[in-house]
Amino acid sequence: MTLPTSPRPASRDAPSAAPFEPSxxxxxxxxxxxxxxxxxxxxxxxxxxxxxxxxxxxxxxxxxxxxxxxxxxxxxxxxxxxxxxxxxxxxxxxxxxxxxxxxxxxxxxxxxxxxxxxxxxxxxxxxxxxxxxxxxxxxxxxxxxxxxxxxxxxxxxxxxxxxxxxxxxxxxxxxxxxxxxxxxxxxxxxxxxxxxxxxxxxxxxxxxxxxxxxxxxxxxxxxxxxxxxxxxxxxxxxxxxxWDMGIRHMNASSDAYRYYIMRNRALIKQYYRAAGVYHPVAFGLGTALTFGKELIRLLFVERKVSGTSNLFRGLRDGRKIARDRDWQPMPALVGAEG
Incomplete structure (x- = not known):
């Protein structure tokens, strides 16, 4: 399955005449x-x-x-x-x-x-x-x-x-x-x-x-x-x-979140490939920045150093997902509109 390769232009989203019905x-x-x-x-x-x-x-x-x-x-x-x-x-x-x-x-x-x-x-x-x-x-x-x-x-x-x-x-x-x-x-x-x-x-x-x-x-x-x-x-x-950073906050996490944060980068990679927007160097940089952010979260929000093993384990398991040539995105429920 191949995803659309470009977003729909905003001009094609014409306002609807139908009022909103809460029910x-x-x-x-x-x-x-x-x-x-x-x-x-x-x-x-x-x-x-x-x-x-x-x-x-x-x-x-x-x-x-x-x-x-x-x-x-x-x-x-x-x-x-x-x-x-x-x-x-x-x-x-x-x-x-x-x-x-x-x-x-x-x-x-x-x-x-x-x-x-x-x-x-x-x-x-x-x-x-x-x-x-x-x-x-x-x-x-x-x-x-x-x-x-x-x-x-x-x-x-x-x-x-x-x-x-x-x-x-x-x-x-x-x-x-x-x-x-x-x-x-x-x-x-x-x-x-x-x-x-x-x-x-x-x-x-x-x-x-x-x-x-x-x-x-x-x-x-x-x-x-x-x-x-x-x-x-x-x-x-x-x-x-x-951790209050002024403009925004950084929340505490968990070992499970740390694992899936890194593992699921591979799922995003597969979706990007299906859409034709995957750029290996840029995406790899995004993964590295994500890893760094989680280290900062451990040090400054949770104030500990344990938990990094879950980040590495997520990266390892993600590589298996990224190599799966049979992987497919979730299917549409109806045919694409014209």
Whole structure:
């Protein structure tokens, strides 16, 4: 399978005349052993106005009381006509597998818009209305979110494509238009139209965690004008150890994240090859910069030196993926539009 070799020009994204219908939207949530956080998210959905037509909850084989928590909200959320669809997986497929499954369910429900998020956020009461206001103009939209302490979270909305890494200090301000074009994505709040999902397929569960949403957002930006809008629609409810760098923060990580950060560079490489945009020297530099960033994270955020073995192990296993000549990107769900 070969991906499109160039992005769709912005001029081809004509505004839609159809107004946004909240019941056509589905919120897709992925959760794993964090029922207390999920409770806060579901409470915020109860308070939303308007509400979506469906709330899809994908449970990555939790061993806590997640199932009971979800069931306790069916009546409260359903009172306004919103249906909860609960899917408990047999194994933990990571965030990547969870979002792939959640988006699949939402797509098969016939949802026009799919709003994906983790369980460690709350939705602002008018969040869906704020996102829906942009729906007639764009088909891949990212809202903004508040951090745990109420500060404005800075998300790296653009990547240096040849390097395959985020641009850490892309301008954070908005002009009068209220939006900025992006070529990345974040599953904490991605709001995407079913037409785009149909064209680029589902998120790739092979990532397990890390780089999956960046790659998916990049794929979306190649077929539509993707934007981040100046609308605060989510608030993070989980405190994460951070290093305050002034303009942005660097969060603490884990050994699993360190492994997949490096291993999954090979999956990005395969997607780049399929799209015809892979440049070995530039991409190798991006991998080296990623490795260096993780060393800085260990030293200055987590204040330790152990954990580097996971970075090397990820690089080693990534080489096997990069050499796989039978590898294919996720397939489109429908034929490409003219």
């Amino acid at each position: 056509s939207a589905t919120i897709a949530v992925v959760t794993f052993n964090r029922s207390a956080l999920l409770t806060r998210l579901l409470d915020s959905i109860v308070a939303m106005d308007p509400k979506p037509g469906h709330v899809v909850i994908v449970d990555n084989a939790s061993t806590d009381d997640t199932t009971e928590v979800v069931e306790s909200y069916r009546e409260r959320i359903g009172a306004s006509g919103t249906e909860i669809v609960y899917r408990r997986l047999d194994t933990n497929t990571g965030g990547s597998g969870g979002f792939s499954e959640g988006m699949r369910i939402a797509y098969e429900l016939g949802s026009t818009w799919i709003w994906v998020m983790d369980d460690d956020v709350e939705v602002m009461p008018d969040g869906l209305a704020r996102m829906g206001a942009w729906a007639p103009r764009f088909k891949s939209i990212q809202g903004r979110r508040y951090d745990f302490d109420g500060s404005e979270f800075y998300w790296q909305y653009r990547i240096a494509e040849r390097l395959g890494i985020p641009i850490p200090f892309a301008p954070s301000g908005f002009d009068a238009s209220g939006y900025k074009e992006m070529n990345s994505g974040c599953f904490e709040g991605m709001f995407i139209h079913r037409d785009i999902v149909g064209r680029i397929g589902l998120p790739d569960p092979r990532f397990f965690i890390y780089w999956d949403d960046q790659t998916y957002g990049w794929l979306a930006s190649r077929v539509t004008t993707s934007v981040i809008v100046n609308e605060f629609v989510l608030r993070r409810t989980r405190e994460i150890k951070q």
